[in-house]
Amino acid sequence: SVLQQAGRNPSQKTVNKYWTSQTTTLNFDDFCTILKKEKPATKTELLEAFGKIDADDTGYILHDELYKILTTRGEKMTRDEVSAITKQADFNCSGKLDYNK
Numbered sequence: 001s002v003l004q005q006a007g008r009n010p011s012q013k014t015v016n017k018y019w020t021s022q023t024t025t026l027n028f029d030d031f032c033t034i035l036k037k038e039k040p041a042t043k044t045e046l047l048e049a050f051g052k053i054d055a056d057d058t059g060y061i062l063h064d065e066l067y068k069i070l071t072t073r074g075e076k077m078t079r080d081e082v083s084a085i086t087k088q089a090d091f092n093c094s095g096k097l098d099y100n101k
Contacts, residue, residue: 002031007040011075014038050099060096 003010018026018034026034041049053061053069063086070077070085077085091097 003034003038006035008035008038009040010038013075047099054099059098059100061099063091063095063097066097 003015018030050061051057053065066086067082070082071079089097
């Protein structure tokens, strides 16, 4: 949660790298070290990732398409996690996300 508040979106694999079964606490210096190692995605990286989803190269991703990807690929997200993301995203009235915005 603290990493998310700092603008990161760590996977469970990343969290497990720093918080093991032997970990009981992390101090502020530990937290700062993690932030330096785990950089947030750049705008270019995000646009490239969205571009791979946008097979037709329209500049848009359908809500349903994004939902399917987030709940079935990689580290699968829950309905609630996807819902939280899509509520913040700027989907137009036809259910499309202009990912360049």
